[in-house]
Amino acid sequence: MSVEKMEFQAETKRLLDLVVNSIYTNKEIFLRELISNASDALDKLRIESLTNPELAKDEEREIFVIPDETTKTVTISDNGIGMTRDEVITNIGTIAKSGTKDFLDKLREASGAAAQELIGQFGVGFYSAFIVADTVELLTRKAGTDSAVKWTSDGAGEYEIEDCEKETHGTIIVLHLKKEFCGDEEYNFTDAYQIEQLIKKYSDFVRYPIKMNFNVKGDKDGESIVEVRTVNSMKPLWSRNKSEITREEYDEFFKQQMHEWEAPLEIFHIKAEGTVEYTALLCIPKKAPHNLYYTDYEVGLQLYSRHVFIMDKCKDFLPEWLRFVKGLVDSPDLPLNISREVLQQSTEVKVIGKALEKSILRQLEKMLKEDRDKYEEFWTQFGKSLKIGVYNSMFDQKAKDSLKDLLLFKTSYEGKFSTLAEYVARMPDFQKKIYVAPGKDAAAIERLPQMELLRERGLEVIYLTDPVDEFTTNVLHDYDEKEFQSITREDFELDDAESQKVKAEVEEIAKTHGDLLKDVKEAIGDNVKEVRLSSSLKSSAVCLVTGEGGPSLSMEKTFEAMNNPLFKATQILELNPNHAVFKKLENLHALGKDAPEFKDLCTTLYSLALLIEGVLPQNPADLANKVADLLTK
Numbered sequence: 158m159s160v161e162k163m164e165f166q167a168e169t170k171r172l173l174d175l176v177v178n179s180i181y182t183n184k185e186i187f188l189r190e191l192i193s194n195a196s197d198a199l200d201k202l203r204i205e206s207l208t209n210p211e212l213a214k215d216e217e218r219e220i221f222v223i224p225d226e227t228t229k230t231v232t233i234s235d236n237g238i239g240m241t242r243d244e245v246i247t248n249i250g251t252i253a254k255s256g257t258k259d260f261l262d263k264l265r266e267a268s269g270a271a272a273q274e275l276i277g278q279f280g281v282g283f284y285s286a287f288i289v290a291d292t293v294e295l296l297t298r299k300a301g302t303d304s305a306v307k308w309t310s311d312g313a314g315e316y317e318i319e320d321c322e323k324e325t326h327g328t329i330i331v332l333h334l335k336k337e338f339c340g341d342e343e344y345n346f347t348d349a350y351q352i353e354q355l356i357k358k359y360s361d362f363v364r365y366p367i368k369m370n371f372n373v374k375g376d377k378d379g380e381s382i383v384e385v386r387t388v389n390s391m392k393p394l395w396s397r398n399k400s401e402i403t404r405e406e407y408d409e410f411f412k413q414q415m416h417e418w419e420a421p422l423e424i425f426h427i428k429a430e431g432t433v434e435y436t437a438l439l440c441i442p443k444k445a446p447h448n449l450y451y452t453d454y455e456v457g458l459q460l461y462s463r464h465v466f467i468m469d470k471c472k473d474f475l476p477e478w479l480r481f482v483k484g485l486v487d488s489p490d491l492p493l494n495i496s497r498e499v500l501q502q503s504t505e506v507k508v509i510g511k512a513l514e515k516s517i518l519r520q521l522e523k524m525l526k527e528d529r530d531k532y533e534e535f536w537t538q539f540g541k542s543l544k545i546g547v548y549n550s551m552f553d554q555k556a557k558d559s560l561k562d563l564l565l566f567k568t569s570y571e572g573k574f575s576t577l578a579e580y581v582a583r584m585p586d587f588q589k590k591i592y593v594a595p596g597k598d599a600a601a602i603e604r605l606p607q608m609e610l611l612r613e614r615g616l617e618v619i620y621l622t623d624p625v626d627e628f629t630t631n632v633l634h635d636y637d638e639k640e641f642q643s644i645t646r647e648d649f650e651l652d653d654a655e656s657q658k659v660k661a662e663v664e665e666i667a668k669t670h671g672d673l674l675k676d677v678k679e680a681i682g683d684n685v686k687e688v689r690l691s692s693s694l695k696s697s698a699v700c701l702v703t704g705e706g707g708p709s710l711s712m713e714k715t716f717e718a719m720n721n722p723l724f725k726a727t728q729i730l731e732l733n734p735n736h737a738v739f740k741k742l743e744n745l746h747a748l749g750k751d752a753p754e755f756k757d758l759c760t761t762l763y764s765l766a767l768l769i770e771g772v773l774p775q776n777p778a779d780l781a782n783k784v785a786d787l788l789t790k
């Protein structure tokens with residue numbers, strides 16, 4: 158039998174170091190993590206055996222936890238699916254997840270509680286063994302094969318892997334405990350009673366028996382005999398009565414079963430008996446996982462039938478916009494051996510899904526009304542999903558209607574979150590439309606030239622700072638029969654009498670400056686569709702607006718980022734007729750439309766308008782030279 162020495166993948170090494178030395182302050186959780194892996198392995202075997210009965214005959218599926226004072230070890234064993242040699246190398250020797258580097262970078266910046274949250278989102282389950290052990294041995298044999306491997310590591314960078322003998326399939330993990338966990342200090346993980354308490358605390362609902370050996374005194378001669386006892390109750394929490402379940406029990410459940418690091422923000426325990434009978438136990442987590450909107454995030458609920466686990470990550474219950482909801486559905490109306498394909502078609506699943514969606518919507522509405530702080534906390538984490546939900550229900554008015562009152566936006570009103578209804582309630586009588594402005598952040602929007610006028614009139618603007626915001630308001634089109642109006646679109650104008658007066662004045666000026674505007678446009682070329690005068694600029698000389706249909710400049714950026722550079726915004730340059738630069742433009746125009754001074758000023762103004770929008774002009778060096786020239790003239 159040859160022993161092979163291998164190195165952990167570099168990222169894994171760094172993660173291990175962090176896990177062991179800084180992140181986990183709660184030393185006990187290693188047991189929960191390893192038991193949860195064992196339970197997953199038993200699930201996998203059960204599912205495999207549905208199609209391959211040879212794999213697991215009538216044996217009882219169970220987990221054993223054996224603390225041992227003499228060897229100073231804790232052993233966790235399961236008769237689950239086990240792993241092949243290759244699986245051990247990829248699952249245990251590597252962290253094969255694509256976001257690892259990203260994650261580590263974030264982790265290094267975070268500290269304390271923030272770091273704990275991050276690690277919880279990532280899930281480094283198995284490695285938590287090294288919190289308490291200086292050497293970890295893992296023996297495993299994949300069900301259906303007869304070769305076993307032994308993996309050993311001190312968690313310091315290398316591991317050994319060798320072939321070995323193992324009588325049955327499944328996995329045995331032996332933790333050689335660090336000295337401080339053998340009784341000298343706070344913890345003694347060689348003590349059966351401490352371990353028993355940990356199992357009860359963290360793993361009580363695990364759906365397989367977790368067994369331990371206990372020494373009990375024999376009747377006759379007082380010699381001790383060993384008794385095997387199941388430590389966990391195994392009773393699924395969701396089958397109990399809501400009124401009998403404490404919030405702590407719910408929290409613990411989600412931490413254990415759904416691999417949540419923190420107690421959830423909101424819990425839904427729904428029981429229904431009707432055409433379809435089911436129980437659902439769902440939660441909205443406190444924090445959004447870092448990869449929630451990436452393809453590697455696995456969406457979906459766990460599915461049970463009469464308390465028996467059927468499958469994980471069922472996508473068919475909830476709509477895409479509820480991808481952040483975690484939990485399970487247990488329904489006796491679904492057969493045990495249902496396949497993913499059948500599930501997709503199942504009317505029961507559709508009925509359950511619709512009902513769950515309704516309950517969640519109702520609960521969110523209630524939260525918004527009754528606990529604004531909590532709702533804003535929710536919104537900060539998952540608001541994007543609801544906005545995507547609106548976008549995705551482009552052609553489904555009912556779906557849009559059910560979501561529109563749940564949307565929050567930051568606005569220029571005290572910079573706070575606002576619902577659309579709250580915004581509309583603050584609109585002055587003459588305001589007919591809902592003003593929105595796209596931008597990188599609130600500060601960038603505040604700096605838009607158009608904002609000056611709105612500020613002066615005391616008009617409120619909704620900030621569209623997330624790329625999805627503009628798509629969402631476009632799809633909504635209006636709220637309470639008031640259209641959304643972007644202040645950076647060509648058709649933006651204020652409805653009050655004063656603005657209308659200014660507009661009429663500007664139109665008069667435009668009449669006598671037709672040639673100038675035409676020649677400015679010619680000097681700039683095809684990048685702009687039109688050059689015209691603005692009636693909404695105050696102290697700024699120029700601004701860019703975009704054509705009514707089609708994407709805006711920020712949408713164009715989003716498309717570009719998505720490698721979709723074909724969707725271009727139609728740009729219109731607006732000049733402020735009351736600005737000194739306009740006078741200068743007139744003077745230079747008098748030299749002739751081909752005069753280099755005139756042309757330079759035109760292209761410079763256009764470049765400046767682009768810069769205001771956060772777009773770099775095509776030739777920044779040229780702009781810099783022209784500005785330097787202007788400064789010295």
Ligand code: ADP
Pocket residue numbers: 194195198235237238239240248249280281282283284327328
């Ligand atoms: P996670 O459980 O979040 O995937 P872990 O680091 O805990 O991450 O485990 C990595 C992988 O190793 C698991 O996904 C599983 O495939 C495998 N594994 C861990 N423990 C066991 C076990 N007891 N039996 C079989 N496979 C296991």
